[in-house]
Amino acid sequence: MEGIALSEQDKRARFEQAVLPHLDAAHNLARWLIRRREDAEDMVQESYMRAFSSFDGFRGSNGRAWILTIVRNTCYTWLQRGRLSEMSTEFDEETHSPETTANPEALLLGEANRELLAKALEELPLEFREALVLRELEGLSYKEIADVTGTPLGTVMSRLARARSMLERLLVVGTNKELLR
């Protein structure tokens, strides 16, 4: 009994050392995928409990990529279960095409603020938002993004390209709305 208790304690210590430091990353990803604070926190806790039960099988060295994969899958399951609409959100090129040809330079240099950008990022379809968050906010390499999302490298590249052009377009539209107010 004692031996088991000890090794369990040891397991928890190793887990806390390998995976707990990536809590910010886990939370950031969940928050952007789920887009709601409380649900995102639940997803993170759920993911950590899942990770802990599977920790015996974790032999890799990249604890961050591992926990991000689990968070991502947990969030997708939740989204699929509760809100199918989220999974199939199409980016409406019509609504999002800028009415006026705003000068992107001016937009990008000054007028876009944090809220505008956050709103634009939130509006991106799930898989594009995910790619941008993992790349720009987590600083993951293409290879790591491919691993975490279970997508081929080529798809990661094209998603990032599309995500950025969508984001830019949303920012232009957003700025125009602000200016018209």
Next chain:
Amino acid sequence: MNCEEMRRLTHAFLDRELDLVRSMEIETHLESCAGCLLTFQKQQSLKSLVHSSSLYYRAPDSLEHRIRAGLREARDPSAKPEAGAVRTSHPRQTRWSRFPTWSAAAAAFAVMVLTIVFLAPRWFRPSRQNPLAEEVVSSHIRSLMPNHLTDVVSSDQHTVKPWFDGRLDFSPSVIDLAREGFPLAGGRLDYLGGRPVAALVYQRRKHLINVFTWPDSASSGDSGAPVRVAASQGYNVYHWTRLGMVYWAVSDLNTEELSDFVRLLRNAS
């Protein structure tokens, strides 16, 4: 480098994912092409805007407390914290109840493991005589946890077999039994009897079969027909050796079909 290639590689260049030679080609192109340069600069400023806009959501301290508390409880399922303690560690239990499947699965798993560790040896003499059989069942149960079943997902033996190259010091035989109604689901590395082993996963309807295999250090002979070792926790376990390799098969599949399966597998190897 032309503008078309440039467009294709802009993002990889921006993300520093290109090798030096390609990067230099792009730099040269940008020096001579105003159009591409404008596109690139736009992308670059968008990128730095994203970076400078504090879009990162750090985890609140309360979340870390919740998780640590959860881990402590997971560690010791027999501990019964006071009612107040439960409330602090799960402040939002109503939302948690949305995951009855997972909580139930986790609890069932804990119970199973505890049962196997503490009670199984008393119930099943064969298990006691052969501790490896217990390990086989534990590994099988563990493999059923989410994201745990396969490291390489493929029904193609020519994909699964090479995957093990360089990951093990032996090359397991991977046999396709799809036509016999046991399609291959994939493979993974596992650890049994103190050594890394190959685990092959087959499917029969909704039932999964784990086949563990590794070289037999003791003998190079054949054990004859597969032996049904123990039925533990509703799992059937078969064991045999063939051509110097040890085999263990475990599943919740009924005895008849599983014995068909091991016979087919043994005859094919």
